[in-house]
Amino acid sequence: MAELTGDQQVQSEVLEGLATAVNHRRWFVELALPYLGDNPIEIGSGLGDYALEWAAHLPRFTATEADPERLISLKERLSVEPKIEVREMLLPHGEQGNYSAAVSYNVLEHIEDHVGALRSMRELVRPGGAIVLIVPAFQFAMSQADIATGHVRRYTRKTMRDALEAAGLRVEKLHYANALGLLGYYMATSVFKLMPKEGPMVKLYDTLVLPATKAAEQVVRPPFGQSVFAVARVPE
Template identity: 85%
Template sequence: MAEITGDQRVQSEVLEGLATAVNHRRWFVELAVPHLGDDPIEIGSGLGDYALEWARHVPRFTATEADPDRLILLKERLVDEPTIEVREMLLPHPGGGDYSAAVSYNVLEHIEDHVGALRSMKDLVRPGGAVIIIVPAFQFAMGPADIATGHVRRYTKKTLGDAMTSAGLRVETMHYANALGLIGYFMATKVFRLMPKEGPMVKVYDTLVLPATKAAEQLVRPPFGQSVFAVARVPG
């Protein structure tokens, strides 16, 4: 089995900081909602911010976490959510399932055997269901912040598509998201060597820049972005 690598403390600090980027999270929540079905599972729920948002749109939701310490915090946070089940899961995972979809945001880049991880997600989903992925884009943006948070790669549409196809999935839709975010991330983390944590820079971007970026990208898909968003189907 592949283990999630990197400094868990730094990862937790970044998760806590990015939790304040409310507009960014709502945008990425909206991307997945049409594909979730009635009983999705999230791989790598972190602090549960996305799980809480998605659970409002479905009858049942399963949140998972591989890190034991974060799993405890996740269970504590979601204990009063009757429609959310919390379970431990590390990919690749040997078991199967009958979920309507598997959704995983900013997790695949941590896993050495990403094809095996995608294959595990496929096995968790019923035929015709979706595997919904967001990963960081473009290897040239790989820098100290990526390494500190355990990233082993960044993706293009082609490399993510190839991994999904190798895992036995049929790619349905794929596009870059948050074009201006890639420029900002590159400048902040590679030029100024900052970590993407809570602070004035994140708040200004999330409040002023991101809404305009989202509106523009709903009209025209950009040729690059901070993230790759993809939906693939389980054959059947």
């Protein structure tokens, strides 16, 4: 196996650290489930944590990864899951598909041509199917941690809507998520210059703060958040 580059190593460490935030992941799993249909494809599956949780609720699921080294690990981890197909995918591309939905969490911010990437997702999904996204929010929160993990931008609801509409998609749902997470992320990465890796602060937030944040945001949508959640439809 080839040695990981510096950026790949940082990305892997962050993914491994965030994998311990179980409550956070389950919240975001629940957000997407109503829109995935019977045969979705995930763009940028990383370590496969989301794929495993979504696939438990679905008859079929396709996980993808662009990074060759991470793809090997993903195939090894998911090889015992008969419902999950694993394949390589790099966006943008010209492939046509008939998936019920495309879901992509914290991937679009890595891609320079994000409108082209969204068009590629649209072409993978049958008419009427959904594109389900989570991306990091607010450019002021762009930090060295973002740059080290390959982020080229962060989003607002407006910039996310603009990108979706430019890709020929119809926006169905668009809101911020995890308001307190934005404050915590900004303090950790911009003020204290930390990386969002596994540690006691991540576990403390996930165990004590996250459940209350989730409950509150199910009642009232916040005007800001750590992430933008978006659902858009492929035109009929």
